[in-house]
Amino acid sequence: MPAVLERSAHLVAAYDIEIRAVAPELGDLVPARRMTVEADLTDDERILVPAPRRTLRLANGIAEFVRAAVPPGHTLAVCNGAQADPTDTELLDVLMRRIPASVLAITVYSGGPEPPPDSRDAGELWRIVDRSVREGFLDTVAELGERGLALSEPGGEPWWRFAQRTATALGGLGRQEEARAVWEQARRCSQDPAVHAASAYGLAMLDARHPDAAQRDLGRARAWINGAIAISTLLSEPAQRAFKLGFDRNGLALIELRQGHLGQALALVESAVELAGKLGERHPLHRMVLLANRAQLLAAMGRAKESLEDWAAAIAIDPMFPDYYVDRGNLLFKLGRHKEALADYESALRVGPPLPEAYYNRAELRIGQDDVDGALTDLDRVIDLDPSYVDAYINRAGLLATLERDDDARADATTGLALSPGNPHLLTVLGQLETAAGRFPEARQALDLAVDLAPRLASAWGNRGVLRYACGDLEGAITDLTRAVALAPQRDLYSNRAVALRALGRTAEAEEDDVRAAGFA
Structure with missing residues (x-):
C-alpha cells in the first residue's frame, strides 16, 4: 500500500x-x-x-x-x-x-x-471508540463501547464516557431499547447533575427521533427534555450551564417542530443562540448547529433572506462540513437562484467523501434547466453510489420514459418498486409505460393504485387521464386531467385535456386549454 x-x-x-x-x-x-x-x-x-x-x-x-x-x-x-x-x-x-x-x-x-481473545484494556478501547465516533463507525462504537463499560467502574468518569458514546451509537443504529437501557443505567449509577441532564436529553431524543414516526412519543420526549432543562438551569459553572441549557433548548425545539409549533421552536433556538454567545470562542460546532437549525426554521416560515444569512454564518464556522452546502443549495434552488445552488452542491461534493444527495439534488436542478443528459449522468452516479436510493430510480425512470427508452425506464421502475413496494411515483411511471405498450389493464391497475395511495399526485391523475383517453373514455379522461390541472397546472396536462375536449366537440374549451398550454412555453 x-x-x-x-x-x-x-x-x-x-x-x-x-x-x-x-x-x-x-x-x-x-x-x-x-x-x-x-x-x-x-x-x-x-x-x-x-x-x-x-x-x-x-x-x-x-x-x-x-x-x-x-x-x-x-x-x-x-x-x-x-x-x-x-x-x-x-x-x-x-x-x-x-x-x-x-x-x-x-x-x-x-x-x-x-x-485471539480481546485483551485490550479500557484505555485502549477508549481510544478506538473515540476515533470511531468521529469517523461514524457506529457498529464499532456499540460493540467496543459495551466492552469498555464492562471494564470500567460504573458511575465513574471513564464509564460515563463509554456510556454516552455507546448509547448515542445505539440510537443512531436504530437499536432504541438498547440505547434506552444504557441511558437508564447511567441514571442509576450517577448523582452528577450533568450526567442526569445528558441522560434525560438522550432519552428525549430516542423518542423524538425514532426512525418510525408512528413510534415517536413526543409527550414522553417533552417530559424528559423538560427534566434535562430543569437540571441544566441549576448547574453552577456559568459556561457549562450556558452550553448545556442551550443544547437542551435546541432539543425541545425539535419536539416543538414535530408538533407543528414553528414559532415556539424558533424562539427556543434563538434563546440557545443567545446563550451560546456567552461561550466566547468555545463550542464552535454548537453554534454552527444552532445557526443551521435556525436557518431551517426561518426557511420553513418563508423568511428566506434571514435563513440564507444563518446558512452563511454556519458554513463560515466550518467550510469543510458538506451537509450545510446541500441544505443551503436546496433553499437557493427553491428561490430560483440556480447558479448559486449549483455552486453549493458542487462545494458539498468537493469537501467530503462521495455524497449521493448532492448528486441527486444537482440532477433535479439540471432537470429544471432541461439538461436531461446532465441529469441522467448525475442520477447514474447516485445509483452507482447507493443502489438503494429510491428517489433516484423515480427520477431516472421518468426521464428515460420521456426519452422513450421504455425498456430502461421499466427496469428502473421494477427495481424501485422492489425497494419500495407500492411507491405511487414508480407506479405512475409503470402505468405510463404500460399505456405506451398498449397493455391497458396493467396500466389501469398501476395507475388506480397510484391514485389511491397518493390522491394529490398530479402525474398519477394525468397519466390515468391519458390512459382513459386511449381506452375511449373521453369523459373520464377529462375528469382525471381536470383533477391533475387543479393539483399542478402544467403545459402537457392542458394540452392533453385540450385533445380530449376537442374529441368531444367542446372546441371553445379546447382552445382555452391550448392558450393556457402555450403560456408555459
Missing part, C-alpha cells in the same frame, strides 16, 4: 478523508487536506456524530481510489469474513460491486485463523 500511495499523490489528495478513516496507520503517508474544525476541538466540544450513511460514503471513496490507483491483476483474499462487522461488510460489498474483478478480484472466506 505505501508504494501505491507514493505513486498516486493526486489520488491520495483527492481521497485523503477516506484513506485516513479506514487506515489510520497510514496517516503519516496521507496528509490531511480536507480538515473540519472538529480536528482541533477538545473532547467536550465535539458534539457531532456522523450519520450511519457516512460509512457508505467512505466505502465508495475507497473503492474509487483503489479502482484508479491499483494496477489491474491483483487479488485480495479476506479471511474470517463471517466475523466482519457491518461496517467491514459494507466496505467489502462496495469494493466488489464497484471495482472490476480484472483490477482487483476479491474473495471472502468465512474461515481462517481464530482471532
Whole structure:
C-alpha cells in the first residue's frame, strides 16, 4: 500500500478523508487536506456524530481510489469474513460491486485463523471508540463501547464516557431499547447533575427521533427534555450551564417542530443562540448547529433572506462540513437562484467523501434547466453510489420514459418498486409505460393504485387521464386531467385535456386549454 500511495499523490489528495478513516496507520503517508474544525476541538466540544450513511460514503471513496490507483491483476483474499462487522461488510460489498474483478478480484472466506481473545484494556478501547465516533463507525462504537463499560467502574468518569458514546451509537443504529437501557443505567449509577441532564436529553431524543414516526412519543420526549432543562438551569459553572441549557433548548425545539409549533421552536433556538454567545470562542460546532437549525426554521416560515444569512454564518464556522452546502443549495434552488445552488452542491461534493444527495439534488436542478443528459449522468452516479436510493430510480425512470427508452425506464421502475413496494411515483411511471405498450389493464391497475395511495399526485391523475383517453373514455379522461390541472397546472396536462375536449366537440374549451398550454412555453 505505501508504494501505491507514493505513486498516486493526486489520488491520495483527492481521497485523503477516506484513506485516513479506514487506515489510520497510514496517516503519516496521507496528509490531511480536507480538515473540519472538529480536528482541533477538545473532547467536550465535539458534539457531532456522523450519520450511519457516512460509512457508505467512505466505502465508495475507497473503492474509487483503489479502482484508479491499483494496477489491474491483483487479488485480495479476506479471511474470517463471517466475523466482519457491518461496517467491514459494507466496505467489502462496495469494493466488489464497484471495482472490476480484472483490477482487483476479491474473495471472502468465512474461515481462517481464530482471532485471539480481546485483551485490550479500557484505555485502549477508549481510544478506538473515540476515533470511531468521529469517523461514524457506529457498529464499532456499540460493540467496543459495551466492552469498555464492562471494564470500567460504573458511575465513574471513564464509564460515563463509554456510556454516552455507546448509547448515542445505539440510537443512531436504530437499536432504541438498547440505547434506552444504557441511558437508564447511567441514571442509576450517577448523582452528577450533568450526567442526569445528558441522560434525560438522550432519552428525549430516542423518542423524538425514532426512525418510525408512528413510534415517536413526543409527550414522553417533552417530559424528559423538560427534566434535562430543569437540571441544566441549576448547574453552577456559568459556561457549562450556558452550553448545556442551550443544547437542551435546541432539543425541545425539535419536539416543538414535530408538533407543528414553528414559532415556539424558533424562539427556543434563538434563546440557545443567545446563550451560546456567552461561550466566547468555545463550542464552535454548537453554534454552527444552532445557526443551521435556525436557518431551517426561518426557511420553513418563508423568511428566506434571514435563513440564507444563518446558512452563511454556519458554513463560515466550518467550510469543510458538506451537509450545510446541500441544505443551503436546496433553499437557493427553491428561490430560483440556480447558479448559486449549483455552486453549493458542487462545494458539498468537493469537501467530503462521495455524497449521493448532492448528486441527486444537482440532477433535479439540471432537470429544471432541461439538461436531461446532465441529469441522467448525475442520477447514474447516485445509483452507482447507493443502489438503494429510491428517489433516484423515480427520477431516472421518468426521464428515460420521456426519452422513450421504455425498456430502461421499466427496469428502473421494477427495481424501485422492489425497494419500495407500492411507491405511487414508480407506479405512475409503470402505468405510463404500460399505456405506451398498449397493455391497458396493467396500466389501469398501476395507475388506480397510484391514485389511491397518493390522491394529490398530479402525474398519477394525468397519466390515468391519458390512459382513459386511449381506452375511449373521453369523459373520464377529462375528469382525471381536470383533477391533475387543479393539483399542478402544467403545459402537457392542458394540452392533453385540450385533445380530449376537442374529441368531444367542446372546441371553445379546447382552445382555452391550448392558450393556457402555450403560456408555459
